[in-house]
Amino acid sequence: MSAEAPLLQARGVVVRYDLPRSLGDLLSRRPARALQAVAGIDMSVARGTALGIVGESGCGKSTLGRALIGLQDLSAGDVSINGLRVSSNMPKDRRRSMQMIFQDPYGALNPLLTVAQTLSEPIRVHRIVPPDQVDDRVADLMARVGLPTDLMHRRAGSLSGGQQQRVGIARALSVEPELIVADECVAALDVSIQAQVLNLLLALRAELGLTLIFISHDLGVVRQVCDRVAVLYLGRVVEEGPTDEVFGDPHHPYTRTLLAAAPVMRPDAPPPGPPPVGEPPSPTDMPPGCPYQTRCLQAVDACRSGPAPPLRPFGPRAVACHLHDPAAARPDAGQPRPTEVTT
Amino acid sequence: MSALLSVSDLCIDVTGSDGPMRAVSDVSFDLAEGEVMGLVGESGSGKTLTCRSVLRLLPRKVAITGGRIELAGHRVTEMTERQLATVRGPVGAMIFQNPTAHLNPVMTIGNQIAEPVRIHEGASRAEARARARDLLVQVGIPDPDSRLDQYPHEFSGGMRQRAMIAAALACRPRLLIADEPTTALDVTVQAQILRLLLDLRDSLGLAIILVTHDLAVVSQTCEKVAVMYAGRIVESGPKPAVLGRPCHPYTEGLVASQPGGGVPGTLLKAIPGQPPGLSDRPPGCAFAPRCPIARSSCESAVPPLESAGPAHRTACPHWSELGAAA
Ligand SMILES: Nc1ncnc2c1ncn2[C@@H]1O[C@H](COP(=O)(O)OP(=O)(O)OP(=O)(O)O)[C@@H](O)[C@H]1O
Ligand SMILES: Nc1ncnc2c1ncn2[C@@H]1O[C@H](COP(=O)(O)OP(=O)(O)OP(=O)(O)O)[C@@H](O)[C@H]1O
Numbered sequence A: 001m002s003a004e005a006p007l008l009q010a011r012g013v014v015v016r017y018d019l020p021r022s023l024g025d026l027l028s029r030r031p032a033r034a035l036q037a038v039a040g041i042d043m044s045v046a047r048g049t050a051l052g053i054v055g056e057s058g059c060g061k062s063t064l065g066r067a068l069i070g071l072q073d074l075s076a077g078d079v080s081i082n083g084l085r086v087s088s089n090m091p092k093d094r095r096r097s098m099q100m101i102f103q104d105p106y107g108a109l110n111p112l113l114t115v116a117q118t119l120s121e122p123i124r125v126h127r128i129v130p131p132d133q134v135d136d137r138v139a140d141l142m143a144r145v146g147l148p149t150d151l152m153h154r155r156a157g158s159l160s161g162g163q164q165q166r167v168g169i170a171r172a173l174s175v176e177p178e179l180i181v182a183d184e185c186v187a188a189l190d191v192s193i194q195a196q197v198l199n200l201l202l203a204l205r206a207e208l209g210l211t212l213i214f215i216s217h218d219l220g221v222v223r224q225v226c227d228r229v230a231v232l233y234l235g236r237v238v239e240e241g242p243t244d245e246v247f248g249d250p251h252h253p254y255t256r257t258l259l260a261a262a263p264v265m266r267p268d269a270p271p272p273g274p275p276p277v278g279e280p281p282s283p284t285d286m287p288p289g290c291p292y293q294t295r296c297l298q299a300v301d302a303c304r305s306g307p308a309p310p311l312r313p314f315g316p317r318a319v320a321c322h323l324h325d326p327a328a329a330r331p332d333a334g335q336p337r338p339t340e341v342t343t
Numbered sequence B: 001m002s003a004l005l006s007v008s009d010l011c012i013d014v015t016g017s018d019g020p021m022r023a024v025s026d027v028s029f030d031l032a033e034g035e036v037m038g039l040v041g042e043s044g045s046g047k048t049l050t051c052r053s054v055l056r057l058l059p060r061k062v063a064i065t066g067g068r069i070e071l072a073g074h075r076v077t078e079m080t081e082r083q084l085a086t087v088r089g090p091v092g093a094m095i096f097q098n099p100t101a102h103l104n105p106v107m108t109i110g111n112q113i114a115e116p117v118r119i120h121e122g123a124s125r126a127e128a129r130a131r132a133r134d135l136l137v138q139v140g141i142p143d144p145d146s147r148l149d150q151y152p153h154e155f156s157g158g159m160r161q162r163a164m165i166a167a168a169l170a171c172r173p174r175l176l177i178a179d180e181p182t183t184a185l186d187v188t189v190q191a192q193i194l195r196l197l198l199d200l201r202d203s204l205g206l207a208i209i210l211v212t213h214d215l216a217v218v219s220q221t222c223e224k225v226a227v228m229y230a231g232r233i234v235e236s237g238p239k240p241a242v243l244g245r246p247c248h249p250y251t252e253g254l255v256a257s258q259p260g261g262g263v264p265g266t267l268l269k270a271i272p273g274q275p276p277g278l279s280d281r282p283p284g285c286a287f288a289p290r291c292p293i294a295r296s297s298c299e300s301a302v303p304p305l306e307s308a309g310p311a312h313r314t315a316c317p318h319w320s321e322l323g324a325a326a
């Protein structure tokens, strides 16, 4: 770990969504209910590194990604980038330095604008290059993300999903940000195009020192791209650490289930084993104790009451599980951990 | 073992604004009872059209223009709509990527599963409901009695996909065509659905065509694989051979570009370029513009499939030059 201050620091981030009140709620004067999508997250991201965020659908990955760069109001906590607090009304130039590649490229692009218009607008607004060089810059960006130049004057709405995704990536890159939050940025792409886009992000990291927060449900992609990974379960980080350590030797029962369920390409792969049990509880009706207790095969009484287990650091890693004793998990102590789940 | 499904020289045209265009060319494959075949390939390569044509469920402006399909002794390509209705359901059934779009939002799950049983088998209401209940149990939906009377929006994504599988199985088909059944789902739910499909194969002898672009899924579930590129099967054969010793440069590129195997932070072996669109497919091998071992002869005529090992076929005449073949 370097002594340099992290680029991004988040403390106690909470995001609640107010749920619409049903007619029944109104009649019986029940108070409005809220869904806690992000339930108190601390994280720090060093400059020039890539942090992966993984977890099941609905666990709060996109909400957290937006919250980290001021695109989502926080219900509690704070985020700072370069030591300055992130908010929804940052000056234009700070806003420029943090960009998001959205999960749904169609929803994030104006379908009536052409590709050239979509890409040139932010370049002009932020005066990235002199006006007479804007067109060259647009062509350059399109080449970088592998969009053929004959698409330049096509409307964004008429492009395929994979092409729209690449326009979204080019637009995020167009303003030369320091930090990019990439939300499922290759999920809509074919494998052969996926590799091209991942290589582009890896190259930008190496060349320009770009910092990446990389949200993906594809564990193979995260393993390839990210130095560190945070595993989310229902709005909380349950395990965090260097990608190769977390994936090579997962400590939290949920991380293990997730890794066991993820198919791996091997010509002689055996058929998948028995699948993980159960579904996550509804985020509006959370059980007491550990949020994972309803599916955890190792849960003990302590897991079923009281507050959720805190994220406890040990070495470069951290785990939020009662059964995990950080003192016993020093590298020289041979990594004892809860008995193996037989999934 | 004689084939349950036999597709030979299938051609499919789609009609665009400037006339018909060939979307699928000369596709042939066989599938035996209880066999699971993976159909993989780039988006737009013709996987869905190939599958839909097996049950003649093609959209408007899309037509089979050549070839023959035989399913359990039925000549699907020559049947009338009326005859097809007796095949769809009891012989072959299909499930789709997006269950929400294929379940009726205003009909209970129970009725959606029971209706085809009443239509095809003349079963009574009570019999059909009992079958629907059994099916929900079979696909692993807990508490089937109350679930029968619920609507699709009351199910989670994974449960909706299970319900669609239950509906597809209602008339005890011998072939199940699953078009990207898990692409929209989490890895944990995906593992549940894939395990379910394999269990059904084991218990019912169901033959399955699994369409996916995920080679990892294929490597865990399929006995054989067909790889499509630009409307043609470019390689097919037993899974261990096709994924372990690919004999077509496109398959080799796909296998090599799988993320996760390499050293973290290092570049992937990407295939440069993009697949051609329907209107600009080149005259020779469609992969030639992206192929690392292409030569000028590749661009003149479409290379035919040739043998590269037991039951292993490739449409690249230069396959012996590939790395893994050495
Ligand atoms: N605008 C909103 N209003 C109310 N609830 C929301 C809103 N956006 C998200 N949610 C809820 O917040 C939770 C977290 O959603 P989020 O989109 O962050 O999850 P995710 O991890 O990105 O999921 P996915 O993998 O499906 O994209 C979910 O329960 C979701 O239904
Ligand atoms: N209804 C239609 N009208 C016109 N063209 C169509 C129609 N359906 C499919 N096509 C075209 O036929 C080709 C093959 O389509 P198909 O849906 O079979 O591809 P696919 O391999 O299933 O792709 P994906 O992985 O994206 O689902 C594509 O170029 C597609 O644009």
Ligand code: SF4
Pocket: A252, A253, A254, A290, A291, A292, A293, A294, A296, A297, A298, A299, A300, A303, A309, A320, A321, A322, A323
């Ligand atoms: S805290 Fe308890 S319930 Fe939660 S994951 Fe750990 S062992 Fe399981």
Ligand SMILES: [Mg+2]
Pocket: A061, A062, A063, A103, A183
């Ligand atoms: Mg999301």
Ligand SMILES: [Mg+2]
Pocket: B047, B048, B049, B179
């Ligand atoms: Mg398809």
